[in-house]
């Protein structure tokens with residue numbers, strides 16, 4: 496069980512990747528904010544399927560948290576993260592920079608933003624969030640220079656936004672999206688699940704159950720009207736007193752714009768976010784409309 500090398504500065508990180516590439520090795524990157532769970536470990540293993548060397552970055556990025564969000568409370572667990580990554584045997588380097596390393600000039604003035612597709616769903620609930628995500632991921636690409644970068648599809652909107660950014664910025668990296676890893680009762684794995692009280696934890700799988708219900712409506716019962724589908728999801732979530740809905744929407748997987756009628760043969764994204772106590776959880780399903 497080899498312990499991954501920990502690199503904390505950008506220059507050494509870039510030098511490491513360049514050295515590996517000179518040796519003929521491809522390099523994969525898994526960007527994370529730490530507090531790793533089985534979902535992240537799956538991303539690391541997936542990176543190792545495609546690449547000879549794997550970097551996992553661990554950085555709680557301040558610019559993607561809004562005022563009053565959980566930036567201060569966000570768990571910082573580098574020691575246990577590093578042990579978990581060692582067990583996978585898939586990871587060569589943990590890139591764990593300080594805030595000063597990533598934002599060296601203090602208040603950040605240079606941003607990468609993706610218009611329109613960042614405006615809906617989490618974009619409207621968390622203004623400025625995706626601008627922080629695209630900016631940090633662009634910076635990680637510039638520092639780590641990966642051939643492949645791997646992201647979880649639980650954050651489907653983030654993945655589509657990052658794909659657009661990568662295509663339009665001309666980054667020489669291929670993005671790989673990996674299906675959501677779930678607990679036995681369907682709850683999507685998330686670092687924020689640790690905020691849940693036992694009662695909230697028992698209630699939270701309703702988010703997945705509601706998405707399954709919507710999928711059944713579309714696939715089994717042939718419902719094509721998004722208002723009906725969304726209303727049923729909201730009604731089901733409304734039966735759980737500990738669940739406070741943030742949004743439920745059916746959107747196009749390319750434009751992320753809300754859909755009214757679902758076209759046969761299309762792919763749609765059913766996206767939801769809800770609070771259970773202070774924890775804001777998101778989940779989604781990509782559905783092929785028969």
Ligand code: PAF
Pocket residue numbers: 526527528554556559628631632650653
């Ligand atoms: O998905 C996350 O954990 C974060 O948004 C990411 C991609 C690591 C950027 O900070």
